[in-house]
Amino acid sequence: MQVERVFSFKDEFNSDKIEVRIPEIVDPQYGMFTWPAAPVLAQYIWYNRDQVEGKHVVEIGAGTALPGLVASLCGANVTLTDKEEYPQCLENCRQSCHANGQTAIQVVGITWGQFTPNLLKLPKAAIILGSDCFYDTKDFDDILATVSFLMVKNYQAKFWSTYQERSSSHSIEDLLKKWGLKGIQIPLEGFNANDGNIGGSNLSDLHTIQMLEITRQ
Numbered sequence: 618m619q620v621e622r623v624f625s626f627k628d629e630f631n632s633d634k635i636e637v638r639i640p641e642i643v644d645p646q647y648g649m650f651t652w653p654a655a656p657v658l659a660q661y662i663w664y665n666r667d668q669v670e671g672k673h674v675v676e677i678g679a680g681t682a683l684p685g686l687v688a689s690l691c692g693a694n695v696t697l698t699d700k701e702e703y704p705q706c707l708e709n710c711r712q713s714c715h716a717n718g719q720t721a722i723q724v725v726g727i728t729w730g731q732f733t734p735n736l737l738k739l740p741k742a743a744i745i746l747g748s749d750c751f752y753d754t755k756d757f758d759d760i761l762a763t764v765s766f767l768m769v770k771n772y773q774a775k776f777w778s779t780y781q782e783r784s785s786s787h788s789i790e791d792l793l794k795k796w797g798l799k800g801i802q803i804p805l806e807g808f809n810a811n812d813g814n815i816g817g818s819n820l821s822d823l824h825t826i827q828m829l830e831i832t833r834q
């Protein structure tokens with residue numbers, strides 16, 4: 618069943634606000650829905666929108682692409698990516714762009730850890746986004762290989778990543794060192810994301826979501 622979820626982000630001090638429409642297919646087999654980590658990352662982007670305006674932003678493992686859409690509505694030049702071998706996920710990204718009239722967004726197949734022509738052609742990103750990409754330990758090294766490659770194009774780039782803590786053994790600390798990266802944890806209250814209703818998302822498992830900023834060492 619196809620549904621459309623609407624997320625809204627407001628500034629607490631002025632009248633700035635955006636609304637993002639995300640088409641979803643409610644069928645676990647397809648996984649075309651917005652994971653709980655996505656509204657948290659979207660809120661971080663909204664809170665720091667001055668950092669994305671006019672910049673190139675690349676989202677990896679975008680799925681329904683709520684964070685990338687928020688960046689685009691805040692004035693960034695956005696490229697959405699998902700696994701090259703998952704055309705349905707790439708179609709998902711296009712549908713989200715279409716639903717929000719964001720026709721300038723590029724959608725590109727990028728599989729983590731693969732150094733393909735598509736990866737080489739990506740723009741020099743100032744910000745890389747990744748919501749709930751760190752969920753299967755077998756992919757962690759490949760994700761950081763891709764991120765590290767994008768940061769070689771721009772040494773100042775930042776990787777903003779949210780993830781859902783599913784096991785305490787899922788640490789990426791050693792892999793960050795391997796790829797010459799470092800991460801700092803950003804407390805959710807630091808960007809008004811400590812309310813389970815971020816963007817109207819009604820998150821019951823907010824306490825399991827973490828926000829990391831990863832940069833070069």
Ligand SMILES: C[S@@+](CC[C@H](N)C(=O)[O-])C[C@H]1O[C@@H](n2cnc3c(N)ncnc32)[C@H](O)[C@@H]1O
Nearest residue numbers: 651652655678679680699700706728729748749
């Ligand atoms: C848990 S979902 C998160 C989706 C979305 N970012 C969100 O938070 O709603 C993981 C996403 O990573 C993508 N993905 C999985 N394996 C991948 C790989 N090896 N390379 C690139 N993307 C991958 C999936 O297609 C899916 O869109």
